[in-house]
Amino acid sequence: DRTVTLNFTEGGSVTLAPNAGANVLASVEVESDSRRLNVVVKAPTAPSLADFAGVWRGQFLRYPARLRETYYNSVTMTSRTTADSSEFAGPDEDLVDVFLTSQAESSNDLLNIDAMGNVSGASQGTLSIAGSALTFTPSSGNPPVTVYPNAATDVLITGEVSADDLGMINLVKVSATPAETFDELVDLKVTILPGGAAQITWNEGSNFRLVKSTTLDGESWTEVGGTGDSGSYEDSEPVSSAFYRIEALGD
Known part of the structure; x- marks a missing residue:
């Protein structure tokens, strides 16, 4: 039985399943009126920013709390x-x-971290070492966030608590080599629906926008109305052909 049981001094216990590297433990508890996700990570010893360099897949969850x-x-x-x-x-x-007081939200994004701790992609900012943890300082000016890595430095987790909601961020390193181009951080998919409409999806909840053109002329690209960071758009405009491109907001 590959499980670990944690017994708390104040009473009670929780049973968790480890990953193959035995540096992440996780479990889900389901009760009649609630669900709980438990994640425990083994802290690394003397990590450096270079240890976190690579491309990361992030799952961002936010739930109303009041x-x-x-x-x-x-x-x-x-x-x-x-x-x-x-x-x-x-x-x-x-x-x-x-x-x-708020709505449940989730997004699935790609982030790039270079050897100096610069973060790009779905979020921009910088990382700094804080003991066995990391501090992420967003370029947007939002408050810094403490992020907790596992011993293998390929998983990052953190939680956010406010008066109105609860948030959890889980990131998994999918490549130890940092992305060299913007294209490597974009998930773009085009599906032709019955009737001919095009459904375009990209990094949901990220700071990317969708632009469209009927030619590849560099001057003819226009943002698809109101998409912003929605991550999905259905184009039902009847055209013989169209081209779509993802751009970073602010570019």
């Missing part, structure tokens, strides 16, 4: 929305709505 409620007062004919679901109805109030 419920809010709306009450309607039949006397004053006004509505009141609570900060969370722990409040109760006041005099003459009726509960009219319960909603999550």
Whole structure:
């Protein structure tokens, strides 16, 4: 039985399955009203930025963590929305709505890390060593994020907690050689649907955009309206041929 059981001093335990290198443990717990993903990594010893150089596949997950409620007062004919679901109805109030503060989101992206810790692709920024962990500082100006590698430096995990949601980021190194061209970081797929429409998908949730042209003239490329970083677009415009290209936002 290739499992490991962790017994907690405060009581309780969790059973996890190891990877082949015995440096990542993971399990999923399913209960009647919740699901929990547990991931444990063995920390590396004295890692360097060069250890993380390569192309990484990232899975980004975000889930809502808070419920809010709306009450309607039949006397004053006004509505009141609570900060969370722990409040109760006041005099003459009726509960009219319960909603999550955010929506669940996920994306699957490619990142490139060079030997100096520069990150490009779906996210841009820099990595720095913080003991056995890494600090990712986004170029966007968002707060730095602490990322935890495994001993083989081919898995990175981190979690984010805010007042409204919970986030988890898992990255796996898919190539030890950093990408040399932008094309290596793009997942572009074109599918012709019944009826002739073209469905184009690319790095969902990334900072790429889709542009289109009916020729390969360098001046004729235009962004497909409103796609931004949606990761999917269905083109039903009747044309005999079309060309699609992925560009980094801001280029």
